[in-house]
Amino acid sequence: MIRLSQEHLQTIRTHAESTYPDECCGIILGYLGNGSKIVVEIMPTENAWNTEAAAEFPGERTAESKKRQYVIAPEVMLKTQREVRDRSLKIIGIFHSHPDHPAIPSECDRLYAWQGYSYIIVSVQNGKAGELESWSLDDHHQFQAEAIENII
Template identity: 90%
Template sequence: MIRLSEEHLQTIRTYAESTYPDECCGIILGYLASEGKIVVEVMPTENAWNTEAAAEFPGKRTTESKRRQYAIAPEIMLKTQKEARNRSLNIIAIFHSHPDHPAIPSECDRLYAWQGYSYIIVSVQNGKAGELQSWSLDDHHQFQAETIENII
């Protein structure tokens, strides 16, 4: 389970709408508790997907654009990880949007996902954020739906 406030959810939705028709992405900081992952901060990041980023991944992803792919620059991940550590937090989730597609992970999402993180996907249909779902990888590297609990 991942627990977010309405403000956190709104930040994700607003950012997803602002980047439409491209995918948005970002990092979510928080901590692990007995009741699940607790979100403290949602940090929108630039979608750094480009042909150079695509070259880092195997397969035929080099022709894909930001409309169907996202990447968070490695230096942003590292910087955010250090800042989180200094605040006694962790990166607990990654979010991104699916423009004009459902909030269901793609095969590419699965291939490049890291175990231990939640992956929040928001569907953006015709520029308007809609369905939002969270996913996490199981022991077989398959996505399983994760409950989102709204906290006040």
């Protein structure tokens, strides 16, 4: 289970709408407590997908595929890891959008996902954020739906 506030959910939705028709992405910061992930902060990031990023991944991906791919720059991830450690927090997940597609993980999402993280996906239909779901990997590297609990 992942626990977050309406404000956190709104930050994700607003970022997703602002980047449409491209995918948005960002980092979920928080801590583990009582068998759930507690979100403290949602950190929108730039979708750094480009020709150089595409070259790191197999298959026929191009810079134009920002509408169907995302990547958070490695230096952003490293800097964030260092900063949150000083605040006694952790990176507990990643969020991204699926423009004009359901909030269901793609095969690419699954292949590059990390065990232990939550993956929140928001569907953006015609520029308007809608369905929002959270997923986590099981022991067989398959996504399973993760309950979302709103906190105040």
